[in-house]
Amino acid sequence: xxxxKNKRYLKxxxxxxxxxxxxxxxxxxxxxxxxxxxxxxxxIVLYDVSFENLPSSKLFQNDPETxxxxxxxxxxxxxxxxxxxxxxxxxGLKNVGLKNGYSYFxxxxxxxxxxxxxxxxxxRLIGFVKDTLFFELGFNKHKKVxxxxxxxxxxxxGYNVSDKIFIHPDSITISGPEIQIEKIHSIKTTLYKExxxxxxxxxxIPIVKPVKASKVxxxxxxxxxxxxxxxxxxxxxxxxxxxxxxxxxxxxxxxPSKVKVVFQVGLSNYKKISSSDFSVVCNFQKSKNNNTKYLxxxxxxxxxLVTSIxxxxxxxEYLIRK
Numbered sequence: 001x002x003x004x005k006n007k008r009y010l011k012x013x014x015x016x017x018x019x020x021x022x023x024x025x026x027x028x029x030x031x032x033x034x035x036x037x038x039x040x041x042x043x044i045v046l047y048d049v050s051f052e053n054l055p056s057s058k059l060f061q062n063d064p065e066t067x068x069x070x071x072x073x074x075x076x077x078x079x080x081x082x083x084x085x086x087x088x089x090x091x092g093l094k095n096v097g098l099k100n101g102y103s104y105f106x107x108x109x110x111x112x113x114x115x116x117x118x119x120x121x122x123x124r125l126i127g128f129v130k131d132t133l134f135f136e137l138g139f140n141k142h143k144k145v146x147x148x149x150x151x152x153x154x155x156x157x158g159y160n161v162s163d164k165i166f167i168h169p170d171s172i173t174i175s176g177p178e179i180q181i182e183k184i185h186s187i188k189t190t191l192y193k194e195x196x197x198x199x200x201x202x203x204x205i206p207i208v209k210p211v212k213a214s215k216v217x218x219x220x221x222x223x224x225x226x227x228x229x230x231x232x233x234x235x236x237x238x239x240x241x242x243x244x245x246x247x248x249x250x251x252x253x254x255x256p257s258k259v260k261v262v263f264q265v266g267l268s269n270y271k272k273i274s275s276s277d278f279s280v281v282c283n284f285q286k287s288k289n290n291n292t293k294y295l296x297x298x299x300x301x302x303x304x305l306v307t308s309i310x311x312x313x314x315x316x317e318y319l320i321r322k
Contacts, residue, residue, distance in 0.1 A: 042073045044129060045082050053092040054137065061102050061136040061179035063214070068108075069129035070115070078122045089118050093135070102136045102179050142175035146186050147207065147223050152193040158231055159198045160307060162266040166226040172207070176216035184210060187218075192225060201227040232307070236262040237275040241297055241316075245285030251321040252284075259297045259313065263306040277303035282316055294318065 049068045054060075068089065074082065091111050096104040108128035116125040149167050167189075174184060188208045194201070203225050207218065238258045246252060261278050279301035287295050295316040302309060 040073060040075050041079060042071065042126060043079060044069050045072055048088040049091055050088055051091050051093050053094040055094065055096065057139060058137040059140055059177060061138045061177040064135055065133065071126035071129060072119065073124040073126055074122055082123060089115055091115065096135065102138045104135045104137045106133045107131065108133060136179060138178045140175065141178035141181045142173055143181060144171050144173050145184055146171045147189065148186050149189045149225060150191045152191060153197060154195040156196050156198040159229055160232050162228045162230045162268060168224045168226060169220065173219040174216050180213040180216050184213060189223060197229055200229050201225055230266045230268055232264045232266050233270060234262065234264050235273065236260050237278060239275060239278055239280055241280040241282055244281050244283045253319045253321060254295065255317040259311050262310050262312060264308040265306045269305040272305060273303055280311065
């Protein structure tokens with residue numbers, strides 16, 4: 001029984017010694033850490049930065065840097081606070097220099113006093129890591145650009161657009177940094193895909209904003225696609241044709257003497273179409289230059305109300321009579 005008590009006593013004594021040793025190590029480490037933090041060090045610290053007081057009527061053409069790296073000297077306590085403090089420094093750009101085009105530069109040594117005052121008395125600025133900062137500056141510009149609709153339309157058999165597809169508005173105004181505005185010549189829409197169409201189209205679709213033009217603003221984000229859709233029917237006319245480029249005093253006989261113009265037209269416009277809406281020519285000189293023994297009919301006049309036009313036949317035999 002006495003032996004068991006002695007073992008428990010020795011185990012408890014050993015445990016107390018371990019706890020005391022651990023506490024001593026913790027206190028020693030704490031004092032060592034506090035001693036280190038009380039000393040001064042030189043190091044690099046990244047600060048968030050905002051730029052202000054740009055030259056008159058100028059603005060950033062692309063996003064500037066959001067951080068600057070500084071060589072600073074301070075106690076460990078202060079350095080620790082600076083690294084986790086989230087301080088934002090303000091740097092004025094009123095006196096930036098022009099390099100070329102949109103490119104401007106700023107010598108950082110000219111801003112040391114401004115930045116040093118923001119760091120406070122406990123932090124000494126040694127200097128900027130970069131001796132020069134670069135920016136792209138320019139004017140704010142606006143212009144009007146056309147809208148190009150990206151359409152994939154599949155109509156039911158016998159149906160089509162009776163006139164044309166309207167985009168409203170067909171152009172929009174864009175504004176922003178001139179370096180970005182100058183690169184935009186048109187604005188596309190997102191893909192509008194529809195199958196089995198037999199009714200009028202009226203839909204609103206968003207525009208696609210260029211990825212590399214993040215600062216550009218648009219007069220609208222959407223456009224409307226409008227079109228009248230109707231049933232179409234096929235019709236045709238037989239027409240005489242004119243031969244161009246025929247040498248003087250040349251008699252020519254063609255086989256056939258007429259061509260058939262086959263087309264499709266919406267039912268609402270069917271009675272508006274006549275043979276006088278079409279004109280066909282054959283160019284004799286072009287056939288001769290191509291060394292072909294036939295003429296090729298070409299449609300040089302047609303009604304805007306018809307679609308799917310074809311000429312029958314697509315070549316004309318001829319005979320020169322001397």
